[in-house]
Amino acid sequence: MRKSNHSSLYMIELIIAILFFMLSCAASISFFAHAKQNTIHSKELSGSVLCMTSAAETVKAVNGNADKVSRILLGKKINDRVYVYYDNDFKVVDELKKMNYILSIETNIEDDMLVSNISMTGKKGVINKIEVKKYLDTIGG
Amino acid sequence: MKRLGDLMGIVLTMTLVSLFIISAILILLLGAQIYNSSVLGLENNFFSITPTLYIAEKFRQYEAGALTELGSINGTAALVFHQEYDGEDYETWIYTLENNLCELTVKSGSKINARAGQPIMEINEFTVNRLDNNLFEIIISGKGGQNSKLLLNARSEASNA
Numbered sequence: 001m002r003k004s005n006h007s008s009l010y011m012i013e014l015i016i017a018i019l020f021f022m023l024s025c026a027a028s029i030s031f032f033a034h035a036k037q038n039t040i041h042s043k044e045l046s047g048s049v050l051c052m053t054s055a056a057e058t059v060k061a062v063n064g065n066a067d068k069v070s071r072i073l074l075g076k077k078i079n080d081r082v083y084v085y086y087d088n089d090f091k092v093v094d095e096l097k098k099m100n101y102i103l104s105i106e107t108n109i110e111d112d113m114l115v116s117n118i119s120m121t122g123k124k125g126v127i128n129k130i131e132v133k134k135y136l137d138t139i140g141g
Numbered sequence: 142m143k144r145l146g147d148l149m150g151i152v153l154t155m156t157l158v159s160l161f162i163i164s165a166i167l168i169l170l171l172g173a174q175i176y177n178s179s180v181l182g183l184e185n186n187f188f189s190i191t192p193t194l195y196i197a198e199k200f201r202q203y204e205a206g207a208l209t210e211l212g213s214i215n216g217t218a219a220l221v222f223h224q225e226y227d228g229e230d231y232e233t234w235i236y237t238l239e240n241n242l243c244e245l246t247v248k249s250g251s252k253i254n255a256r257a258g259q260p261i262m263e264i265n266e267f268t269v270n271r272l273d274n275n276l277f278e279i280i281i282s283g284k285g286g287q288n289s290k291l292l293l294n295a296r297s298e299a300s301n302a
């Protein structure tokens with residue numbers, strides 16, 4: 001009888017220990033998943049910043065000419081907007097199938113100011129967006 | 142019957158302990174894999190993006206009254222920033238030497254000794270092209286093998302050299 005009680009107590013102790021372990025596992029997995037998401041987001045931000053900087057520099061270099069921007073960035077011009085498609089490693093791709101991110105460039109001229117809205121969109125929404133301005137008076141120095 | 146009960150107890154206990162150990166190992170492996178991928182990603186970013194941004198900063202530094210052009214040292218591509226300081230013309234060269242991104246500032250017209258340059262960072266490859274009059278394409282392959290590409294607009298007049 002005493003042996004049976006000891007065995008039951010041991011089992012209960014073990015089950016409680018495993019229960020706590022499982023709870024810790026669940027918490028750990030949630031932290032790991034969060035860390036993974038943060039890593040992906042960080043990679044997306046780094047990649048998008050380089051692509052968007054390149055786009056902004058190009059827009060300024062060619063004074064917003066959509067055809068030139070599209071040609072230099074290897075993008076597509078659709079209704080005065082330029083779209084550049086990128087894969088998971090932020091390399092330019094032609095096929096929509098391989099695309100993971102879209103860089104969108106919309107340029108307008110307001111008075112003497114060139115205003116360009118550049119945004120990078122991923123599968124979960126907008127990752128980053130910037131507004132680039134340039135006084136057209138400064139063309140040619 | 143009692144023996145069967147004892148045996149069942151032992152089997153159940155062993156199963157629970159095995160489950161415990163297997164779960165612990167899986168969690169450890171999962172954590173190690175996520176940590177490894179995070180560190181690898183950060184290292185790749187650091188080794189490819191840092192030298193690219195360093196060159197971008199050079200463009201910003203030399204944007205007022207300076208002249209930017211393509212050059213060549215020992216048959217490898219180089220970026221050259223010209224600037225006047227205290228009435229004298231100086232050139233700052235950015236180039237690669239033995240898998241290092243190097244920087245060298247000399248008086249214009251001086252003979253360039255690539256070994257005299259200051260190593261900035263270890264890289265695999267440095268490529269620079271001019272896409273438009275003032276637009277330069279910088280491609281750097283970092284130590285980890287990952288490429289990073291950046292287009293930079295030289296605000297100052299770019300030389301057609």
